[in-house]
Amino acid sequence: MAGDKPDVLLVGNKKPVIVKGLEDKVTLHVPVDAPDKEAFLKSIADKVRAIAVCYTNERIDAAFMRRFPKLELVSSFGVGYDHVDAKWAGAHGITVTNTPGVLNEEVADTALGLLLCTVREFPQAERFVRAGKWEQGQYPLTKATLRNRTVGLVGMGRIGQAIARRLEAFGVPVVYHARNPQSGVKYKYYPKLIDMAHDVDTLMLIVPGGIATQNMINAEVLKALGPNGILINMARGSVVDEPALIEALKNRTIYSAGLDVFAKEPHVPKELLEMEHVVLFPHLGSSTVVTRAAMDQLVVDNILAWAAGKPPLTPVPETPWPPKRG
Numbered sequence: 001m002a003g004d005k006p007d008v009l010l011v012g013n014k015k016p017v018i019v020k021g022l023e024d025k026v027t028l029h030v031p032v033d034a035p036d037k038e039a040f041l042k043s044i045a046d047k048v049r050a051i052a053v054c055y056t057n058e059r060i061d062a063a064f065m066r067r068f069p070k071l072e073l074v075s076s077f078g079v080g081y082d083h084v085d086a087k088w089a090g091a092h093g094i095t096v097t098n099t100p101g102v103l104n105e106e107v108a109d110t111a112l113g114l115l116l117c118t119v120r121e122f123p124q125a126e127r128f129v130r131a132g133k134w135e136q137g138q139y140p141l142t143k144a145t146l147r148n149r150t151v152g153l154v155g156m157g158r159i160g161q162a163i164a165r166r167l168e169a170f171g172v173p174v175v176y177h178a179r180n181p182q183s184g185v186k187y188k189y190y191p192k193l194i195d196m197a198h199d200v201d202t203l204m205l206i207v208p209g210g211i212a213t214q215n216m217i218n219a220e221v222l223k224a225l226g227p228n229g230i231l232i233n234m235a236r237g238s239v240v241d242e243p244a245l246i247e248a249l250k251n252r253t254i255y256s257a258g259l260d261v262f263a264k265e266p267h268v269p270k271e272l273l274e275m276e277h278v279v280l281f282p283h284l285g286s287s288t289v290v291t292r293a294a295m296d297q298l299v300v301d302n303i304l305a306w307a308a309g310k311p312p313l314t315p316v317p318e319t320p321w322p323p324k325r326g
């Protein structure tokens with residue numbers, strides 16, 4: 001880095017932890033403040049060597065990265081990085097980092113919260129009290145219970161394992177499907193999702209988004225899950241065929257769903273909004289002040305490590321450090 005401050009582009013919101021963490025050490029470019037974003041990007045394109053990506057729906061695809069010929073690093077907020085074309089980056093000597101680890105327990109807490117809300121209808125019961133309906137009679141007993149359920153986790157990475165530990169403490173049996181069995185994980189492994197969907201009554205999704213998992217929860221899987229089935233999505237909206245899910249909920253092919261993520265966030269299909277038997281969260285798996293600050297800090301620390309000529313802390317598997325430059 002030869003002592004110079006590298007030019008870093010901030011894509012997305014101006015988060016205080018990120019701006020404060022970087023502004024003294026790098027030359028930070030913030031298009032969100034610019035009156036003409038395109039002109040701004042053009043004016044800095046030849047200088048930018050790193051991009052910090054935070055809280056944005058913008059895609060960091062090949063076309064975008066190509067605009068910055070000196071680009072070396074994309075430091076992305078979030079453990080999921082399906083909005084970044086990491087494969088293309090890896091093939092072009094660009095390192096991509098994400099923010100794993102620091103959010104595991106928070107997301108696992110949310111997963112259990114969403115599961116409990118869906119199974120026991122807690123949001124619906126709360127709405128019942130607020131509507132003054134308790135004066136007229138009891139909230140109906142819920143048909144579903146965790147007591148006789150088996151949860152099939154789709155994905156068994158670090159967050160999946162944190163969820164599984166919590167389910168075990170609740171006395172709920174856990175099995176899982178992933179691309180490969182995870183070493184050191186004792187739960188029953190299903191090589192085929194459809195077989196697991198037949199055997200369990202609750203599916204919880206915690207796999208990465210992207211092409212490899214797109215629409216993996218389709219009409220066939222939902223049918224296999226069956227009329228007592230509950231789907232919990234903590235992964236990405238893209239993992240579920242959303243129209244097929246809506247059909248399955250309408251026809252009672254499955255019993256209910258708890259969704260933290262949607263195909264076109266922040267849009268939630270009207271059909272889901274109108275259903276009383278589903279629970280909908282606004283993608284808040286990791287969203288506490290403490291955890292989001294830790295994630296922001298990791299965005300910063302990856303850039304600072306790279307700027308100091310050291311390996312970035314958390315490169316994604318598609319872009320191992322040191323990068324291969326052609």
Ligand code: 8YV
Nearest residue numbers: 055077078079080283285286
């Ligand atoms: C964030 C997440 O809420 O880390 C992830 O992959 O999905 C969440 O922690 C999300 O990235 C916000 O945009």
